[in-house]
Amino acid sequence: MTNRVKLVTVLSLLTALLLGHFTASYSQQRHKVSNLSKKFDLVIDVQTQDEHRVSGKFSIYRKGAKRPFQIIRHNETDRRLSEDNPIFVSVSEKQNGKWSSVYFEDFNFDGNEDLAIADxxxxxxxxxxxxxxxxxxxxxxxxxxSLTRLAQGPYIGIPEPDRKMRTLEVFWKSGAGFQQVERYKVIKNRPRKIYEYSKDSMAGDGNAYITTKKWVNGRWRVWNKTVKDENQ
Incomplete structure (x- = not known):
């Protein structure tokens, strides 16, 4: 094999590898979401940037419209959107262990559907x-x-609205020994904490220390209780 033939062969292999990498790194998916909202449809265009990052363009349509009235872009979104058939469910399905990459939900209790997009x-x-x-x-x-802060770490998942109480509930934990629930009222589109419940069994003494806090008449009221740790 001459040097010229060897060079052509090597260049061909490199080109094939680069094209394969480019195709794998920039694969695209499109999802149409019409089951989450009574007023809006969503078209999601997803591009896989690399093995760790997926970006997305979220085009929002009023029901029946042919053109989007708003487009939101995320440099990073949920990797599940790079799959063929990701699930799209309401916030209530969180209790059943089903999580969505997008949600239409009234997070500030003004009667309008708001939008949450995985980032x-x-x-x-x-x-x-x-x-x-x-x-x-x-x-x-x-x-x-301010509301996005409740959908980031350390909190787990999307805030859960309670329409009757008009509150948002979030949850976080640290290992198996500590967990905390918080509730918020939304006042002028900003969350204000009104309730906190924590259970701490990290002392390793066989007890769980429960603290309940409630915002009452402009001040926090606190209750402490010690119970036997059921996990020990």
Whole structure:
């Protein structure tokens, strides 16, 4: 084999490898979501950047419209969106162990559906984290930093709205020995903590120390209780 033939062969192999890498690194998926909202449809265009990162373009349509009225782009989103058939469910399915990459939910209890979009794995235990966008008077979804904080670590998953009590509930834990539940009222589109329940059994003395806090008349009321740790 001449040097020229060898060079052509090597270049051909390198080209094939680069093209294969490019195709694998930039594979694309499109998902149409119409089951989450009564008012809106969503078209998600996902691009796999590398083995660790997936980006997404989220085009929001009013039901029956042919053109989106708003487009939101995330440099990073849920890797599950790179799969062929990701599930799209409501927040209530979180109790059944089913998590969605996007949610339409009224997070500020103003009667309008808001939008939560996964922005990677920044939640507790490297779980899915979200950015929350509130539907405002201008008819667009506007990013809410304060509510988004409740959908990032250390909290696990999306905040769960209680429509009757008009509160948001979040949960986080540290190993098997500590867990905490928090509830928030949303006042002028900002969350304010009104309840906290924690259970701490990390002392290793066979006990679990329970602390309950409630915001009452402008101040915190605190109750402490010690119980036998059922896990020991």
């Amino acid at each position: 990677g794995s920044n939640g507790g235990y490297r779980g899915t984290s979200y950015r929350i966008y509130l539907f405002d008077r201008s008819g667009r979804f506007v990013f809410s930093p």
